[in-house]
Amino acid sequence: MPQTSLMLDACIAINLAATGRSRDLEQALQLKFLMAVEAARECGSIDLTGERLVVCRNADDGGQAFVAGVLSLLDSELAMYVKLAADIDDGEAATTAIAHARSVAIATDDRKACRVITGLGLPSPVSTSSLLHDFESVAGLSPAEVGETLRRVRDKARYVPRRTDALFSWWEDRIQR
Numbered sequence: 001m002p003q004t005s006l007m008l009d010a011c012i013a014i015n016l017a018a019t020g021r022s023r024d025l026e027q028a029l030q031l032k033f034l035m036a037v038e039a040a041r042e043c044g045s046i047d048l049t050g051e052r053l054v055v056c057r058n059a060d061d062g063g064q065a066f067v068a069g070v071l072s073l074l075d076s077e078l079a080m081y082v083k084l085a086a087d088i089d090d091g092e093a094a095t096t097a098i099a100h101a102r103s104v105a106i107a108t109d110d111r112k113a114c115r116v117i118t119g120l121g122l123p124s125p126v127s128t129s130s131l132l133h134d135f136e137s138v139a140g141l142s143p144a145e146v147g148e149t150l151r152r153v154r155d156k157a158r159y160v161p162r163r164t165d166a167l168f169s170w171w172e173d174r175i176q177r
Contacts, residue, residue: 003032006126007099008068009108010035010042010091011159015128017043017066018156019149025131028139033068036098039091040070077101088113096120107131109159128159129167136174147177 008016013035016022026033073081077097084093092113099106099122106117107126114125132153136146150171153159161168 003030005032005034005104007034007036007071007095007104007106008039009095009106009110009113010039011109011157012107012126012128012131013039013043013066013068015109015153015157015159016131018153018159019132020152021135021149022066024139025135028135029131033066034104035068035070036091036094037070037072038094040068042089042091071098073097074101084116088116092116096122109161111162127161127165127167128153129161129165129171133167133170143174143177146174150175 013033016025016033019025022033025031073094077100080100081093081097084096087093088096088110092108092110095106095108096113096117098104099117100120105123105126107128108114108117109127117125132146132149135141135149136143141149154175161171165171
């Protein structure tokens with residue numbers, strides 16, 4: 001089966017890096033993680049290699065390094081990027097401009113970015129919780145394994161979904177296991 005490209009903002013990338021299982025998740029969900037250069041730079045500890053890959057290392061626990069392809073804005077995407085950057089941060093603006101022009105799905109947890117994205121007529125963005133929920137289903141993970149993964153995201157990336165997130169109850173249930 002072909003992989004589906006998914007543009008990630010910095011927060012999603014940091015959350016997935018914290019799992020220590022980002023490559024397992026990418027493979028199980030048949031995704032290809034992509035990031036705008038501007039979003040990749042927001043990740044902090046990164047390495048932009050000659051092959052245009054971003055690598056967020058999580059060396060302290062032996063988990064998998066997070067790896068994503070990195071895309072630069074094309075001249076044809078700059079006007080939308082500038083317009084979007086007036087409302088949302090640079091990384092999300094670049095991610096959205098690229099995704100819009102190249103018809104690629106977006107992953108973000110940022111509420112304002114989600115409103116801007118859907119306002120452009122794009123599909124609703126994918127969230128951290130939906131990625132991890134789908135990973136549990138597709139990979140056949142036990143609730144205890146998922147709980148450990150969610151605790152890593154909570155503790156290392158300092159992310160917990162809002163109470164209004166459709167998967168908040170699932171998250172809370174798994175994190176207790």
